[in-house]
Amino acid sequence: MRRSSLRLAAAVLLPVALMGGTAQAQGQVYKSSAHDYRIVTVASGFVNPWSVAFLPGGDLLVTERAGRLRIVRGGKLLPNPVAGVPVVVAAGQGGLLDVALHPAFAQNKVIYLTYSKQITGGSTTALYRARFENDALVDGKDIFVADTKGRPGHFGSRITFDKAGHVYISVGDRQIGPEGDLTAHPAQQLSNHHGKIIRLMDDGRVPADNPFVNKAGAKPEIWSYGHRNPQGLTIHPVTGDLWEIEHGPQGGDELNLIEAGKNYGWPVVGFGVNYGPGKAIHASTMLPGMENAKNVWVPSIATSGLLVYTGTKFPEWKGSVFVGGLAGQRLVRLTLDGQKAEVADNLVKNQGRVRDVRQGPDGFIYLAIDDSQGKPTSVVRLEPVARR
Amino acid sequence: MRRSSLRLAAAVLLPVALMGGTAQAQGQVYKSSAHDYRIVTVASGFVNPWSVAFLPGGDLLVTERAGRLRIVRGGKLLPNPVAGVPVVVAAGQGGLLDVALHPAFAQNKVIYLTYSKQITGGSTTALYRARFENDALVDGKDIFVADTKGRPGHFGSRITFDKAGHVYISVGDRQIGPEGDLTAHPAQQLSNHHGKIIRLMDDGRVPADNPFVNKAGAKPEIWSYGHRNPQGLTIHPVTGDLWEIEHGPQGGDELNLIEAGKNYGWPVVGFGVNYGPGKAIHASTMLPGMENAKNVWVPSIATSGLLVYTGTKFPEWKGSVFVGGLAGQRLVRLTLDGQKAEVADNLVKNQGRVRDVRQGPDGFIYLAIDDSQGKPTSVVRLEPVARR
Numbered sequence: 001m002r003r004s005s006l007r008l009a010a011a012v013l014l015p016v017a018l019m020g021g022t023a024q025a026q027g028q029v030y031k032s033s034a035h036d037y038r039i040v041t042v043a044s045g046f047v048n049p050w051s052v053a054f055l056p057g058g059d060l061l062v063t064e065r066a067g068r069l070r071i072v073r074g075g076k077l078l079p080n081p082v083a084g085v086p087v088v089v090a091a092g093q094g095g096l097l098d099v100a101l102h103p104a105f106a107q108n109k110v111i112y113l114t115y116s117k118q119i120t121g122g123s124t125t126a127l128y129r130a131r132f133e134n135d136a137l138v139d140g141k142d143i144f145v146a147d148t149k150g151r152p153g154h155f156g157s158r159i160t161f162d163k164a165g166h167v168y169i170s171v172g173d174r175q176i177g178p179e180g181d182l183t184a185h186p187a188q189q190l191s192n193h194h195g196k197i198i199r200l201m202d203d204g205r206v207p208a209d210n211p212f213v214n215k216a217g218a219k220p221e222i223w224s225y226g227h228r229n230p231q232g233l234t235i236h237p238v239t240g241d242l243w244e245i246e247h248g249p250q251g252g253d254e255l256n257l258i259e260a261g262k263n264y265g266w267p268v269v270g271f272g273v274n275y276g277p278g279k280a281i282h283a284s285t286m287l288p289g290m291e292n293a294k295n296v297w298v299p300s301i302a303t304s305g306l307l308v309y310t311g312t313k314f315p316e317w318k319g320s321v322f323v324g325g326l327a328g329q330r331l332v333r334l335t336l337d338g339q340k341a342e343v344a345d346n347l348v349k350n351q352g353r354v355r356d357v358r359q360g361p362d363g364f365i366y367l368a369i370d371d372s373q374g375k376p377t378s379v380v381r382l383e384p385v386a387r388r
Numbered sequence: 389m390r391r392s393s394l395r396l397a398a399a400v401l402l403p404v405a406l407m408g409g410t411a412q413a414q415g416q417v418y419k420s421s422a423h424d425y426r427i428v429t430v431a432s433g434f435v436n437p438w439s440v441a442f443l444p445g446g447d448l449l450v451t452e453r454a455g456r457l458r459i460v461r462g463g464k465l466l467p468n469p470v471a472g473v474p475v476v477v478a479a480g481q482g483g484l485l486d487v488a489l490h491p492a493f494a495q496n497k498v499i500y501l502t503y504s505k506q507i508t509g510g511s512t513t514a515l516y517r518a519r520f521e522n523d524a525l526v527d528g529k530d531i532f533v534a535d536t537k538g539r540p541g542h543f544g545s546r547i548t549f550d551k552a553g554h555v556y557i558s559v560g561d562r563q564i565g566p567e568g569d570l571t572a573h574p575a576q577q578l579s580n581h582h583g584k585i586i587r588l589m590d591d592g593r594v595p596a597d598n599p600f601v602n603k604a605g606a607k608p609e610i611w612s613y614g615h616r617n618p619q620g621l622t623i624h625p626v627t628g629d630l631w632e633i634e635h636g637p638q639g640g641d642e643l644n645l646i647e648a649g650k651n652y653g654w655p656v657v658g659f660g661v662n663y664g665p666g667k668a669i670h671a672s673t674m675l676p677g678m679e680n681a682k683n684v685w686v687p688s689i690a691t692s693g694l695l696v697y698t699g700t701k702f703p704e705w706k707g708s709v710f711v712g713g714l715a716g717q718r719l720v721r722l723t724l725d726g727q728k729a730e731v732a733d734n735l736v737k738n739q740g741r742v743r744d745v746r747q748g749p750d751g752f753i754y755l756a757i758d759d760s761q762g763k764p765t766s767v768v769r770l771e772p773v774a775r776r
């Protein structure tokens with residue numbers, strides 16, 4: 001019952017008998033160690049919403065995996081999708097994925113999208129750059145097309161920016177293996193973009209100080225490697241550290257601190273086993289020359305969406321890291337002690353699959369709730385409740 | 389500073405200048421998701437307290453690893469240890485370990501101790517049974533001496549009872565290896581007591597329905613195997629399930645649900661690596677025929693002390709599992725959903741090494757705080773604080 005409550009605001013699609021549930025969910029107060037909170041529906045009727053961005057005027061942009069970029073205006077989901085979105089391959093885990101505003105959007109109106117782009121024999125992760133004018137995308141073009149191929153899964157594809165004007169995106173391993181020689185897995189090779197964090201200039205050019213620009217046979221866009229399927233990537237607004245989460249195998253989701261040129265170990269090291277049979281994957285959980293995760297989820301919660309909170313609405317959460325869980329249906333709060341992370345709370349339990357986690361300009365925490373069956377879902381936000 | 393606050397009540401041993409810290413610690417309110425609480429010193433001046441038991445009249449019995457059984461009466465630690473305690477080998481992790489009252493103690497005055505007993509070429513885990521009369525142990529004798537040898541570590545040795553009149557104790561793997569053929573490790577063999585949970589009649593006889601009584605070459609006392617160093621063992625007062633925690637290697641502490649005759653995998657499966665070098669240990673994190681843990685701590689917190697709370701002082705914690713952390717310096721609360729466990733709170737952070745966790749007859753939660761340097765420490769209890 002609870003799981004469905006967040007979808008109820010898609011009221012037109014649901015029997016009136018269920019409506020009572022909405023009010024209840026809106027009114028319910030959830031406790032946690034530092035703050036109590038409510039879960040409030042912002043807008044409803046999305047199908048597989050993947051990412052949320054905030055426009056200066058108060059509108060929200062929300063991607064739907066099938067290939068639609070939607071606008072929420074005055075709390076209402078506008079019926080017509082934004083024009084000018086690239087053609088996506090909406091298959092498996094692929095489609096229209098992340099959306100992010102250029103740090104100077106107020107001046108240049110530039111936005112970025114990641115998506116699954118058709119290539120010969122399949123699809124790959126691409127980064128699309130356009131201007132957003134009069135509710136439409138104009139002058140759009142791909143500024144990065146990953147050199148990957150594989151099954152229609154593990155596209156990764158979050159977008160973040162540093163203060164020096166670089167854009168970073170995450171690319172998944174495309175569900176290749178692992179089998180045989182783990183060190184030969186594409187995520188361990190620098191000659192492709194499988195399982196990599198990518199660093200570019202904001203126009204797509206390759207920065208001269210990327211770690212592998214002068215390495216023969218290496219893709220110059222690579223910032224780090226050895227990743228599986230990173231669906232969370234964010235620059236810490238205060239420290240500038242680059243944080244990442246990735247879907248692990250069964251029992252191996254990770255929170256990582258990403259540093260230039262480093263190897264994060266997939267599939268050579270990790271805590272997971274293959275889904276289903278529970279077959280062993282890794283040579284070890286740790287090895288020299290491979291970075292350890294800052295947090296591992298055993299069992300996996302299917303991590304997606306990553307935020308470092310800096311708002312004032314939840315003072316005791318300032319500086320905390322928030323991670324969404326899909327199969328795990330939760331919002332995890334982790335405290336940071338320098339670069340050490342530890343789980344503090346499991347919030348928003350069993351309220352739906354949390355695909356994206358964002359901080360609004362208003363300081364509330366916004367979540368995009370996904371549904372594996374493609375049922376309509378909502379964008380919600382957490383609002384603090386003073387303790388009685 | 390915080391870490392020392394629990395030891396301050398050992399006032400006679402500490403400069404008066406520090407005394408302010410005690411009052412402060414007593415007064416401080418700690419928040420958690422369901423209950424806020426205070427940490428109140430019950431009695432102080434213990435050296436390496438290992439276990440706490442509650443006598444009908446309100447006295448506490450506390451073991452000190454060096455070989456002393458102490459009485460707390462009217463909030464005061466009596467100067468003279470209890471007479472009649474067996475001679476222990478107080479070396480490494482060994483010494484006087486667990487203390488538990490027979491379920492019918494009010495009638496039969498029987499108590500049990502586990503300790504490190506001298507044997508040829510070393511020591512092993514033994515279970516001692518005696519009557520407690522006039523503040524002394526009488527008619528004491530060993531009712532079980534484990535067939536183990538190894539380094540002076542990993543003795544395990546918690547005691548618990550089921551409603552059918554059986555006593556269970558945990559025995560550690562005595563820090564053997566692991567190296568070479570993991571399936572040949574003593575914890576994987578039924579011919580010894582390394583890394584086993586033991587089930588006996590309350591007088592030490594072997595129950596006829598133990599899983600391996602009719603298996604040639606197997607020790608008939610074995611209830612389960614494949615354990616590393618279990619320092620927590622308790623029968624769920626409501627469900628009767630047998631729960632266990634064990635110290636894993638680096639990154640592999642476990643909470644397990646113990647079932648007759650099952651293999652818990654050490655050292656063949658697990659999530660850890662060797663301390664120090666981080667060298668790989670396991671064949672996998674899971675394998676058919678080996679039980680998966682109900683919770684794994686990555687990184688390790690050094691789990692010791694296990695309680696299923698059934699009191700009324702913390703209504704929202706009723707049915708929760710509490711686990712102590714030594715190196716991790718905390719009390720972990722896990723919620724149970726049937727036989728599924730999940731971490732809900734990390735309580736009592738950085739307040740000292742939590743060696744034992746018990747529920748008092750008063751419904752408060754009592755902790756024995758240990759110190760790796762052998763400094764005097766306290767037994768404390770958690771008391772609820774109504775939320776403002």
